[in-house]
Amino acid sequence: MPAPKSAYSIPTKIGKLDTHIFVVWVDNEAGVLARVVGLFSGRGYNIESLAVAEVDATKNISRITIVTTGTPQVIDQIKLQLKKLVPVHKVADFKREDKKVIFKEMALLKIVAQKKKDRKMS
Amino acid sequence: MSKLYTGAEIVFKCLKDQEVEYIFGYPGGAVLPIYDELKNHSSIKHILVRHEQGAGHAAEGYARSSGKPGVVLVTSGPGATNVVTALTDAYMDSVPLVCISGQVPTHLIGTDAFQECDTTGITRPCTKHNWLVKDIKDLSKVIHEAFKVATTGRPGPVLIDIPKDIQFAKTKYSKFKKEKKLIGKVHNRFSKNEIDQLIDLISKAKKPVIYTGGGVINSGPQASETLKEFVRLIGFPITSTLQGLGAFPGDDNQFIGMLGMHGTYEANNAMHDCDLLINIGARFDDRITGKIDEFSPKSKKVHIDIDPSSINKIIKVDLAIVGDVNEVIKSAIKKINKKQNGLKDSNKQKISKWWEQIQKWRTKDSLGFINSDKEIKPQYAVQRLYELTKNQDTFITTEVGQHQMWAAQHYKFNKPNRWMTSGGLGTMGYGLPAAVGVQIAHPGKLVIDIAGEASVLMTMQEMSTAVQYNLPIKIFILNNQYMGMVRQWQELLHEKNYSESYTEALPDFVKLAEAYGCKGIKADNPDELDDKIKEMINYNGPVIFDCHVDPNENCFPMIPSGKPHNQMILGPNDKEENKITGKGKSLV
Numbered sequence: 001m002p003a004p005k006s007a008y009s010i011p012t013k014i015g016k017l018d019t020h021i022f023v024v025w026v027d028n029e030a031g032v033l034a035r036v037v038g039l040f041s042g043r044g045y046n047i048e049s050l051a052v053a054e055v056d057a058t059k060n061i062s063r064i065t066i067v068t069t070g071t072p073q074v075i076d077q078i079k080l081q082l083k084k085l086v087p088v089h090k091v092a093d094f095k096r097e098d099k100k101v102i103f104k105e106m107a108l109l110k111i112v113a114q115k116k117k118d119r120k121m122s
Numbered sequence: 123m124s125k126l127y128t129g130a131e132i133v134f135k136c137l138k139d140q141e142v143e144y145i146f147g148y149p150g151g152a153v154l155p156i157y158d159e160l161k162n163h164s165s166i167k168h169i170l171v172r173h174e175q176g177a178g179h180a181a182e183g184y185a186r187s188s189g190k191p192g193v194v195l196v197t198s199g200p201g202a203t204n205v206v207t208a209l210t211d212a213y214m215d216s217v218p219l220v221c222i223s224g225q226v227p228t229h230l231i232g233t234d235a236f237q238e239c240d241t242t243g244i245t246r247p248c249t250k251h252n253w254l255v256k257d258i259k260d261l262s263k264v265i266h267e268a269f270k271v272a273t274t275g276r277p278g279p280v281l282i283d284i285p286k287d288i289q290f291a292k293t294k295y296s297k298f299k300k301e302k303k304l305i306g307k308v309h310n311r312f313s314k315n316e317i318d319q320l321i322d323l324i325s326k327a328k329k330p331v332i333y334t335g336g337g338v339i340n341s342g343p344q345a346s347e348t349l350k351e352f353v354r355l356i357g358f359p360i361t362s363t364l365q366g367l368g369a370f371p372g373d374d375n376q377f378i379g380m381l382g383m384h385g386t387y388e389a390n391n392a393m394h395d396c397d398l399l400i401n402i403g404a405r406f407d408d409r410i411t412g413k414i415d416e417f418s419p420k421s422k423k424v425h426i427d428i429d430p431s432s433i434n435k436i437i438k439v440d441l442a443i444v445g446d447v448n449e450v451i452k453s454a455i456k457k458i459n460k461k462q463n464g465l466k467d468s469n470k471q472k473i474s475k476w477w478e479q480i481q482k483w484r485t486k487d488s489l490g491f492i493n494s495d496k497e498i499k500p501q502y503a504v505q506r507l508y509e510l511t512k513n514q515d516t517f518i519t520t521e522v523g524q525h526q527m528w529a530a531q532h533y534k535f536n537k538p539n540r541w542m543t544s545g546g547l548g549t550m551g552y553g554l555p556a557a558v559g560v561q562i563a564h565p566g567k568l569v570i571d572i573a574g575e576a577s578v579l580m581t582m583q584e585m586s587t588a589v590q591y592n593l594p595i596k597i598f599i600l601n602n603q604y605m606g607m608v609r610q611w612q613e614l615l616h617e618k619n620y621s622e623s624y625t626e627a628l629p630d631f632v633k634l635a636e637a638y639g640c641k642g643i644k645a646d647n648p649d650e651l652d653d654k655i656k657e658m659i660n661y662n663g664p665v666i667f668d669c670h671v672d673p674n675e676n677c678f679p680m681i682p683s684g685k686p687h688n689q690m691i692l693g694p695n696d697k698e699e700n701k702i703t704g705k706g707k708s709l710v
Contacts, residue, residue, distance in 0.1 A: 008408060030254070035246060042247045073434060080431035086251040086271060 015071040019048070019096035021103075022078065027087040028054050028062040035085055036064055045070060045078055061089065067096075126292040129258050129284065130159040133222065136265040137166055139298040142193050144169055144184060144562055146177040150197025151237060152224030155289035169562060169591060172583035174201050176555035178208020179581065182217045183559030186542045187517055189342060191218040191272050192559065198224045199237030202283075203244065207549060210248040212279040214546025215365060216340055218272040219279035220265075221249075227287040228256055241283045250278040258291035266298055276429040277340055310428070312445040317453050319441050320400075323422055324458075325465055327398035329476045330358045333381060333410075336365030336545070337403015337427060337447050339538045345448035346370070346538040349402070352451045355458060357470045359480055361389035363404050364530055364545045372534030378480060379489070382410040383681050384527040387488035387690055388480050390679075393418050394687035395479075400424045403447045406436040407546070416686035426450050488679040488692055489531050498648050500525065500600045500671040504532040504572065507598060510655050517560045517569045519543065521553040521577030524606035524677045529572040551580030554597060558584055561593040568596070568659065575601040575668075576625055585638040588664040596658050597666045599631060602673040610676045631668035638664075646670035 026032045033052055040047050048067040055063045068078065075093065082091045094101045127135065133156055137145070146169045149157045160168055171177040174196045181192025192212075196205050202223045212219045226235040242254045251271050253264045261284070268280045324330070332353060338345050346369045353360050353376055360370050361381040370377055379386030381393055390412075393399065399421040404410070411417045414436065423439040425432070426447060433442040443450050458465055491501045504525075518533055519542040520526040526543055535541050542560060544552035553571040561569045571578070578599055588595050608623040635642030641661050645654040645668070658665045678693045 030256075031242060031246070034243070038246055073438075077431065077435055080433075084429075084431055 017069045019069050021094045022066045023092045024064040025090040028060045032087045124294050127295050129289040130155040134163045140269045145193045145195050146180045147195030150201050152198035152286050174204035176584040178205045179555035180559035183556030184563045185217050187539050187560040188563040194221040196223050199239045202241040209279045211547040211549045213248050218277035221281040223283050225283045225285040228285045245281045249281050252281040254283045258293045310445045312443045316443045329396045330398040331392045331396040332358050332360040332400045334366045334402045335363040335404025338369035341447040348451045368535035368538045368541045371536040387486045388483035390687040391483050396421045402426045405432045412681045413686050497672045504528050508533045519553040519556040519571045521573045522548045522550045523574045525574040525600040527677045550577035554581050555584045557595040570596045573599045576605045589639045594663050600671050635666035640664035644668040
């Protein structure tokens with residue numbers, strides 16, 4: 001296949017992707033989630049999962065938790081770009097493979113039982 | 123009880139507190155209360171443009187040439203969407219703009235009201251920050267915060283969206299206290315240790331080069347002075363990006379020309395072969411680096427920048443110093459003077475061979491072209507323009523394309539803030555409105571837009587603004603009837619299939635000038651060029667100069683993308699042996 005005629009350089013090899021968890025403390029104001037998510041989509045970063053909630057009602061702070069993947073260079077960029085946003089107070093990131101960090105995941109399952117005898121399963 | 127002010131009054135109170143003198147704008151339904159208030163504030167002058175994009179670019183020209191933030195006032199809906207190009211342009215080139223837009227009344231937001239659009243949503247990715255003011259009590263705080271965000275750290279555009287009911291609502295206004303210390307998202311915390319490392323690298327280098335960018339300009343005129351002192355002290359060769367031109371004198375012997383895609387042979391080869399690369403306030407843009415994998419392969423790299431996210435974004439560096447350019451270089455000079463007095467002489471010895479090599483590259487005369495006595499060569503036109511204007515303080519703006527590169531190559535800038543061009547976004551139509559803004563900031567100075575005929579037609583309507591305010595801007599059009607840069611790439615990459623790059627039915631620019639009520643001059647012969655240029659300069663009023671140039675001229679030298687810095691295509695003489703082949707073809 002002939003290479004496309006483009007005005008830009010060819011992409012370099014993509015390095016190893018790491019999974020990171022970013023925790024972002026932001027002002028709880030209108031549009032703040034859109035700013036954070038828009039930064040990810042606009043710069044082509046990946047979001048695997050996302051959770052947002054208010055954590056401090058008096059200081060009006062929300063906490064956004066984002067799971068993402070990227071090369072170490074991209075992960076650095078994500079962190080620095082997030083820090084540039086005006087409503088962002090603090091950014092922390094944790095590497096998924098880091099043994100010193102404790103991760104916990106929880107799932108709630110609901111099983112729909114129709115007959116009486118099925119209920120024994122629970 | 124203290125007096126209550128309307129939102130519109132508060133807007134002006136804030137602008138006064140921020141020492142704003144000019145607003146570039148266009149009225150409309152959702153900003154009428156602010157426009158109504160304008161008559162009560164004689165210290166603030168409103169410049170009525172003909173299109174909101176023009177307002178944005180004019181404010182950019184104003185800001186870049188004066189160092190003060192540019193202020194834009196537009197209405198909701200189409201007013202706001204029209205200014206998006208200028209905001210994006212300012213964002214890419216780090217120009218401080220404060221844009222105030224009207225919005226439909228708060229109770230109508232989200233109802234698809236007349237001239238409603240999600241302005242903060244649309245401008246979120248092209249501003250440093252934006253605000254929708256939903257409570258009159260927040261208004262003054264937001265406006266002052268907006269000025270702070272726009273002007274501190276790495277500057278950029280911000281937008282404040284004010285619904286019409288907020289402009290009518292009343293509240294108290296408390297006097298604004300200007301903060302002396304810049305706080306918040308400003309990064310100026312480099313350490314002594316980093317400066318020591320920098321000086322260590324400087325003293326060890328045998329083949330060094332300094333590469334400066336728009337950050338030096340943004341750091342203020344003082345930074346250019348400091349840079350000059352620094353460069354003379356260590357004796358290194360210095361090259362500059364498009365945006366950085368003027369920070370270091372263009373006619374100085376230590377200056378080796380612009381680098382990058384259309385940079386000089388000596389600058390690009392120095393970048394490739396150097397053993398120490400000091401980036402001051404630039405961002406390793408892809409038009410600068412060429413092929414990333416082969417970018418300056420043998421060098422230690424230092425990056426001095428105020429924006430931490432610029433560090434290691436594209437090129438991994440060995441030493442990063444996050445801080446204001448002026449502050450960083452000043453500390454370095456201090457340290458050199460204090461501790462290593464011998465460095466100056468020993469350095470000159472160490473790098474003398476390197477300078478010899480650079481002189482060899484210089485003899486290639488990569489900006490050379492074959493002149494003609496029948497047709498005006500565009501490079502010749504820029505050279506003549508430079509020679510005839512260099513003795514006065516001249517401000518140059520450009521559009522985007524071949525003419526922009528020729529202007530950057532052949533016009534020599536000796537002072538900062540004299541060169542306004544759209545580098546990052548590459549916005550055709552930037553130069554004319556930018557010239558309007560520059561002339562507003564510098565009445566009495568010579569302001570020239572070096573333009574292409576295709577670009578200038580995109581914002582031609584702003585000629586009317588220039589005439590209204592009697593701004594004697596000179597629009598110097600290098601008219602080759604083509605979108606020249608597009609044509610050049612089609613010639614080199616697409617087998618001369620000049621698809622849609624030729625403009626048929628161009629207007630008669632002389633008549634067009636007359637229609638706008640300004641002067642039109644046409645030149646198509648090299649012999650008459652000097653006299654006509656003088657006529658343009660001496661005319662006290664706006665001029666459109668239609669300079670007919672060779673339509674087939676290409677802009678050289680050139681690094682085809684996909685090739686490293688040391689594989690440039692030089693002028694027509696060199697073409698045969700260095701054709702773009704194979705893989706490189708896909709990359710220009």
